[in-house]
Amino acid sequence: MSKAITIAQAQSYDAHTINEIGIPAMVLMERAALATFNNLLNDDYDLTRVVVVAATGNNGGDGIAVARLLKVRNIDVAIYLLGDPAKATDQTAQQLKIANYYHIPFTTDLNDVINATTIIDAIFGVGLSRPITGKFAEAVNAINATDASTVAIDVPSGINADSGETLGVAVQADSTTTMAYKKVGMLTANGKQHTGILHVADIGIYGADHVETIK
Numbered sequence: 001m002s003k004a005i006t007i008a009q010a011q012s013y014d015a016h017t018i019n020e021i022g023i024p025a026m027v028l029m030e031r032a033a034l035a036t037f038n039n040l041l042n043d044d045y046d047l048t049r050v051v052v053v054a055a056t057g058n059n060g061g062d063g064i065a066v067a068r069l070l071k072v073r074n075i076d077v078a079i080y081l082l083g084d085p086a087k088a089t090d091q092t093a094q095q096l097k098i099a100n101y102y103h104i105p106f107t108t109d110l111n112d113v114i115n116a117t118t119i120i121d122a123i124f125g126v127g128l129s130r131p132i133t134g135k136f137a138e139a140v141n142a143i144n145a146t147d148a149s150t151v152a153i154d155v156p157s158g159i160n161a162d163s164g165e166t167l168g169v170a171v172q173a174d175s176t177t178t179m180a181y182k183k184v185g186m187l188t189a190n191g192k193q194h195t196g197i198l199h200v201a202d203i204g205i206y207g208a209d210h211v212e213t214i215k
């Protein structure tokens with residue numbers, strides 16, 4: 001699985017898997033979260049105080065699901081939520097409901113991010129479409145200013161997954177779990193530098209050149 005794909009390919013493979021093959025989006029999100037969680041444990045980060053910084057797109061939903069996987073193992077975890085939860089995607093709204101069921105604390109205090117031992121970056125993935133500003137940029141700057149280890153989901157937030165350019169500001173990750181295939185932007189010098197150690201997770205999404213075409 002060493003090929004690298006563009007944002008358009010990632011989006012079309014996702015849509016094909018969900019709409020044509022019929023694997024529910026929530027199943028893919030759960031697999032993305034589990035893969036991220038397993039890498040988090042295997043890489044041996046200090047999980048004394050974990051904060052998931054999440055926005056309300058599906059990248060955020062992956063992160064909120066990771067928070068729950070940590071919580072059920074008694075790990076101290078909180079969610080710093082950016083954006084309007086009323087505008088969350090269906091899957092992310094569902095993950096927020098599940099997080100509430102498990103009483104996962106939500107914080108609005110950036111000091112909790114600053115004092116974390118490990119931060120999960122679930123702000124933006126392949127849906128990043130413009131430069132990061134305002135509260136989102138504040139959070140990215142706080143993440144980068146701490147000594148905490150930082151683990152990105154799919155793409156370090158702020159990196160354009162096609163060009164590898166920083167859009168405004170970008171998370172400097174220690175490692176990134178990217179879904180299905182590497183993204184071409186991660187192979188550029190700037191992309192590589194922000195991605196850190198790269199894990200590629202098989203979550204059941206494949207290109208049309210994969211097994212699906214084998215009859």
Ligand SMILES: NC(=O)C1=CN([C@@H]2O[C@H](COP(=O)(O)OP(=O)(O)OC[C@H]3O[C@@H](n4cnc5c(N)ncnc54)[C@H](O)[C@@H]3O)[C@@H](O)[C@H]2O)[C@H](O)CC1
Pocket residue numbers: 014015018025028029032055056057058059060062089123124125126127128129130131132133136153154155179
């Ligand atoms: N769809 C799937 O099958 C799977 C997706 N996974 C994960 O989902 C993300 C992609 O999710 P998407 O909702 O398309 O996009 P994002 O979460 O990256 O963000 C989109 C959201 O943010 C807004 N936005 C974009 N740029 C900015 C900005 N600079 N400031 C503020 N807001 C911004 C945009 O308008 C959208 O509302 C993918 O990377 C995976 O992590 C799972 O892996 C499972 C399968």
Ligand SMILES: [K+]
Pocket residue numbers: 059121122123124125152153154155156157
């Ligand atoms: K991210």
